[in-house]
Amino acid sequence: MSEGTLYQWEAFFNDWFLLITAVFLGFELVRYVVIKKFSWALAGDAVTNFVTQAMYLVLSFFIYGAFYIAAFFYFYQFALFDIQISWATVLIAIVLADLVYYWEHRFMHRVGIAWATHTVHHSSPHFNISVAYRFGPMDAFWPVFFHVPLVLLGFNPFVVFFAEIFVQFYQILLHTEAIGKLPKPIEKVFNTPSHHRVHHGSNKEYHDKNYGGIFIIWDRLFGTFEEEKAKVNYGITQPVNSINPLTVFFHGFTRLWTQLKTARGIKSKLMLLLNPPGWSPNMVSPREISR
Amino acid sequence: MKLFNGIVVTGVLMLGLAFLASRIPVLAASETEGAEDQEAIPQIQEGLRVEIKGVRNNKGVIVIAVFDQAPPFEQYKYEESIGYQEVAAEKGSVLVTFPRLIDGPYAVSLFHDENQDSDFNMDGSYPTEGYGTSNAKDSMHEPTFDEAASSSSHISIKMHYF
Numbered sequence: 001m002s003e004g005t006l007y008q009w010e011a012f013f014n015d016w017f018l019l020i021t022a023v024f025l026g027f028e029l030v031r032y033v034v035i036k037k038f039s040w041a042l043a044g045d046a047v048t049n050f051v052t053q054a055m056y057l058v059l060s061f062f063i064y065g066a067f068y069i070a071a072f073f074y075f076y077q078f079a080l081f082d083i084q085i086s087w088a089t090v091l092i093a094i095v096l097a098d099l100v101y102y103w104e105h106r107f108m109h110r111v112g113i114a115w116a117t118h119t120v121h122h123s124s125p126h127f128n129i130s131v132a133y134r135f136g137p138m139d140a141f142w143p144v145f146f147h148v149p150l151v152l153l154g155f156n157p158f159v160v161f162f163a164e165i166f167v168q169f170y171q172i173l174l175h176t177e178a179i180g181k182l183p184k185p186i187e188k189v190f191n192t193p194s195h196h197r198v199h200h201g202s203n204k205e206y207h208d209k210n211y212g213g214i215f216i217i218w219d220r221l222f223g224t225f226e227e228e229k230a231k232v233n234y235g236i237t238q239p240v241n242s243i244n245p246l247t248v249f250f251h252g253f254t255r256l257w258t259q260l261k262t263a264r265g266i267k268s269k270l271m272l273l274l275n276p277p278g279w280s281p282n283m284v285s286p287r288e289i290s291r
Numbered sequence: 292m293k294l295f296n297g298i299v300v301t302g303v304l305m306l307g308l309a310f311l312a313s314r315i316p317v318l319a320a321s322e323t324e325g326a327e328d329q330e331a332i333p334q335i336q337e338g339l340r341v342e343i344k345g346v347r348n349n350k351g352v353i354v355i356a357v358f359d360q361a362p363p364f365e366q367y368k369y370e371e372s373i374g375y376q377e378v379a380a381e382k383g384s385v386l387v388t389f390p391r392l393i394d395g396p397y398a399v400s401l402f403h404d405e406n407q408d409s410d411f412n413m414d415g416s417y418p419t420e421g422y423g424t425s426n427a428k429d430s431m432h433e434p435t436f437d438e439a440a441s442s443s444s445h446i447s448i449k450m451h452y453f
Contacts, residue, residue, distance in 0.1 A: 150309075
């Protein structure tokens, strides 16, 4: 197992996943027609999703990419352990990448400035595989801070990058209503379409739940798990109501900016950036809020 | 679970699993190519023995070059090697000896020149002939000199075919 092999696997994922996604989306659209849920707004929303992905990739490549590479290779000098690359260590890296992803994801939901970018992903009123590609302008920025610890522990930067991408690709498959609950043992351990539907729900009981990437065990362990019971309503508390890709892509920041302008005093403005979405200067305590 | 407790549990898990990961090559040491178990035995002055495994047929020759310097090794400058041979290919294993190479460490690079055109043939960026390097971890690995170099008098190399 060498860095070269990891690079080959990454290229493989990149090539095949888009194809698998396209085929599955086709199937989902047919299903929408059959169950009489199809609308042109839905189709437009799907296209918008891919446009936001394109914008996200351009930003990631030209801005965040260099930051990522520099950070990883800089901190690798201070590695705590000497970890060789093998199938076993890559697997462990994936498990740890999933663990840090749980916290990264929870951070993106509970800190205002991070929610401004992650809200884009949650803003679609629909739920199908194209939503998996719906991304915001700073989605590639925050993960660095959560993954540098893995490099500091001693995992090779290529391995950490591969593990991170693996955790992302797995989740693409979760964005669908077409797959019901899987056998109990799987639902117990792994993140599934059912668990992820809950995560995307705007139903009150589904707010800020099921943050996991590959494994749902972290949510169970840290108390953020919720079972899918009531039918899920998708989207955010205040809908975007647009399929304009630019409107969608920037709506989190547009809203945050409006709030910042109206808030009085430095402390209120700072709190808007740090506190969970839904907080406003009139409130007493941020603990009370969930999205 | 309280947030703080969750973070503590996470920290413990991360340290624990990373430590476990760092112990793994210790358990799997026997899998690496170019096993250096020969070092404990006093060196008999018979030079360097290279065993090439996984040769796929009897066609052509195996071109093998031994290096004691990093730059020519990493640039595949076979003409600047300190040991060079072309031996008839035999399906399975081939043993090549360099009686005068008694020091080390040495890095070995070789390829299976099936059509005997004295060239390592590729189709675009994919090799069409077999290739091998000392201490290569898998078929995609291109070791640096430091990774490939071995002080052992017996080096085992796997011939990879794309």
